[in-house]
Amino acid sequence: MSAVAGALARGRTSSARPSVLTVWRWELNKLRFLKRTYLGLGLSVIVPIIFAVAVHFRHAQHGDFAFATYLDKSGLALPLVILLFGAVWMFPLITALVAGDIFASEDHNGTLKTVLTRSLERWQIFAGKTLAATTYAIVAILLNGTVSVIAGTLESGFNPLQSLSGQIVSAPHALGLVYVALLIYLIPIGTVVCIGLLLSSLTHNSAAAVVGTLMISLLFQLIGVLPGMGGAQPYLLSTQFNAWQGLLRQPIDWAPIVQAVWVCAIYGLSALAAAFLVFVRRDVAGG
Amino acid sequence: MSTATAAAPPRTGAGAPPLEVRGLVKLYGSLAAVNGVDLTIEPGDVYGYLGPNGAGKTTSLRMMLGLIRPTAGSVRLFGRDPWASVRALDGVAGFVEAPAFYPYLSGRRNLELLAAYDGDGASGRIDRALDTVELADRQRDRVGGYSHGMRQRLGIAAALLREPQLLLLDEPTTGLDPGGMRDMRVLVRRLAQEGITIMLSSHLLVEVEEVCNRVGIVQQGKLLYEGEIAALKRSAGSLHALRTTDDARAVAICRAQAGIGDVHQRDGRIWFTAEQDEAVAGLSRALVEGGALISALEPQSARLEDLFFSLTEGADSGGEVDEVEVEPLAEAVP
Numbered sequence: 001m002s003a004v005a006g007a008l009a010r011g012r013t014s015s016a017r018p019s020v021l022t023v024w025r026w027e028l029n030k031l032r033f034l035k036r037t038y039l040g041l042g043l044s045v046i047v048p049i050i051f052a053v054a055v056h057f058r059h060a061q062h063g064d065f066a067f068a069t070y071l072d073k074s075g076l077a078l079p080l081v082i083l084l085f086g087a088v089w090m091f092p093l094i095t096a097l098v099a100g101d102i103f104a105s106e107d108h109n110g111t112l113k114t115v116l117t118r119s120l121e122r123w124q125i126f127a128g129k130t131l132a133a134t135t136y137a138i139v140a141i142l143l144n145g146t147v148s149v150i151a152g153t154l155e156s157g158f159n160p161l162q163s164l165s166g167q168i169v170s171a172p173h174a175l176g177l178v179y180v181a182l183l184i185y186l187i188p189i190g191t192v193v194c195i196g197l198l199l200s201s202l203t204h205n206s207a208a209a210v211v212g213t214l215m216i217s218l219l220f221q222l223i224g225v226l227p228g229m230g231g232a233q234p235y236l237l238s239t240q241f242n243a244w245q246g247l248l249r250q251p252i253d254w255a256p257i258v259q260a261v262w263v264c265a266i267y268g269l270s271a272l273a274a275a276f277l278v279f280v281r282r283d284v285a286g287g
Numbered sequence: 288m289s290t291a292t293a294a295a296p297p298r299t300g301a302g303a304p305p306l307e308v309r310g311l312v313k314l315y316g317s318l319a320a321v322n323g324v325d326l327t328i329e330p331g332d333v334y335g336y337l338g339p340n341g342a343g344k345t346t347s348l349r350m351m352l353g354l355i356r357p358t359a360g361s362v363r364l365f366g367r368d369p370w371a372s373v374r375a376l377d378g379v380a381g382f383v384e385a386p387a388f389y390p391y392l393s394g395r396r397n398l399e400l401l402a403a404y405d406g407d408g409a410s411g412r413i414d415r416a417l418d419t420v421e422l423a424d425r426q427r428d429r430v431g432g433y434s435h436g437m438r439q440r441l442g443i444a445a446a447l448l449r450e451p452q453l454l455l456l457d458e459p460t461t462g463l464d465p466g467g468m469r470d471m472r473v474l475v476r477r478l479a480q481e482g483i484t485i486m487l488s489s490h491l492l493v494e495v496e497e498v499c500n501r502v503g504i505v506q507q508g509k510l511l512y513e514g515e516i517a518a519l520k521r522s523a524g525s526l527h528a529l530r531t532t533d534d535a536r537a538v539a540i541c542r543a544q545a546g547i548g549d550v551h552q553r554d555g556r557i558w559f560t561a562e563q564d565e566a567v568a569g570l571s572r573a574l575v576e577g578g579a580l581i582s583a584l585e586p587q588s589a590r591l592e593d594l595f596f597s598l599t600e601g602a603d604s605g606g607e608v609d610e611v612e613v614e615p616l617a618e619a620v621p
Contacts, residue, residue, distance in 0.1 A: 017406040022406075030400075113387065284354040
């Protein structure tokens with residue numbers, strides 16, 4: 001302890017302080033130790049493999065939705081089919097597993113008071129956690145896309161793909177389009193992250209936040225199929241999950257992509273702002 | 288006693304004390320968890336924040352650390368407001384309730400995370416902090432497998448990473464076995480000897496009496512007393528136990544004697560308090576002259592426990608708390 005006394009005598013001379021990136025790095029580090037991380041990433045990996053196996057053993061005509069008929073002609077159809085399939089519950093669930101937990105788990109462990117009494121402002125902790133949840137979502141989507149491409153290619157070959165307009169797109173070009181489609185898919189996923197963060201900071205309960213995020217996502221889907229709600233369709237979050245299909249038209253249809261950007265920005269930034277205010281202003285009386 | 292500064296505004300700048308609280312209030316609806324607390328902790332103090340469960344100690348500490356926002360009043364740590372910027376916590380560390388860590392990380396990795404959140408070279412102090420709290424052998428184990436006592440010690444280690452000049456500890460011995468409580472008290476004394484100012488909240492009177500030099504006694508959110516423990520004992524008057532050859536006569540003589548008070552019989556002895564030693568000498572003479580010969584006369588040091596109950600139970604019953612004749616109570620008790 002004499003060293004402590006020495007340090008007191010020296011005073012705190014260094015001005016090195018932690019930053020948002022410090023929080024981001026440690027949040028990602030913590031995710032390595034959580035089962036839910038591997039549950040989400042595992043889901044991202046296993047679903048494309050299951051699809052590829054199903055394609056292998058199924059000889060009848062596939063479904064009538066976009067690219068389904070092309071599954072056994074080009075492996076590059078598989079990632080696109082999974083983007084369609086995953087929008088309903090899979091990707092919102094994978095995203096919510098981390099975003100819905102990232103604040104609530106601090107309450108659960110009682111560690112919020114621990115980290116808030118260090119040298120970081122609350123906004124820095126909020127920003128770091130938001131970046132970490134977003135990073136996880138990006139990794140999960142890109143991992144899913146990559147595994148889908150590999151599994152699809154192994155099953156159906158690295159072949160040209162027919163676009164939604166009917167033109168044949170070369171395999172390398174189609175591969176590029178798949179990855180751009182994944183990036184566009186991240187726009188509504190980002191909104192799901194924001195909703196998860198809001199529920200996580202509001203409820204202080206991980207299970208409630210994860211399930212709540214999934215329920216909101218499903219609610220948008222439900223509203224979309226209700227009779228008489230056709231006018232609301234372009235403004236629903238669920239619709240924005242299909243914006244990437246504009247890429248698969250010749251020429252590229254940018255309208256749904258632009259629509260997705262601003263619709264998702266309205267939902268996402270509203271949720272993020274609310275989450276920020278709740279987190280920064282809250283009394284930490286429990287955790 | 289520090290009541291002279293009780294109404295003064297908080298000091299700022301280089302001369303600011305480690306902790307200064309003025310008019311602190313926290314309301315939950317109509318319930319006042321903390322109700323107008325003023326207290327000051329000077330450099331080098333080991334300050335006991337005493338009160339029964341539910342008195343508002345933890346709520347006060349949460350406000351002092353910037354975890355909850357006061358309804359009214361101010362907290363200043365070395366003159367800085369913890370709600371204005373986290374920089375107010377520079378040189379300050381501690382924990383409220385039980386220290387909490389990520390159970391799935393090892394003790395060391397928890398400290399690495401917290402050191403990263405501290406910056407300022409804190410990661411270089413991890414080994415020293417682990418040695419100080421004697422957790423070096425278990426540093427690689429997950430915190431989820433730690434005992435309560437080990438977590439308490441890890442909490443101290445986490446605090447030491449910040450090179451604190453002020454440590455705020457909330458019930459640091461709660462839940463520990465007797466050995467753990469002793470070790471924690473030894474550790475707190477060692478840290479105090481190193482020059483760290485310490486505030487520890489507790490409802491364990493023996494602990495506070497053993498470790499602290501100053502005390503704030505809080506009851507139902509209100510500060511009843513603040514000052515040195517020694518001064519509190521002195522101002523309570525010196526307690527004496529008496530045995531004589533004729534106790535009935537002796538009691539009458541005691542009650543009639545100037546400077547002698549609170550005369551009562553218990554456990555076969557006569558108990559009284561004396562304002563000064565001269566009053567005891569005068570009583571001895573009066574007893575001999577009155578025919579009640581002294582067989583034993585023993586001065587008893589007042590215990591903090593007795594004074595605490597005199598203060599808090601007096602406040603509870605709505606009676607006059609200054610029955611223990613503590614001078615500042617007239618100011619401190621509403």
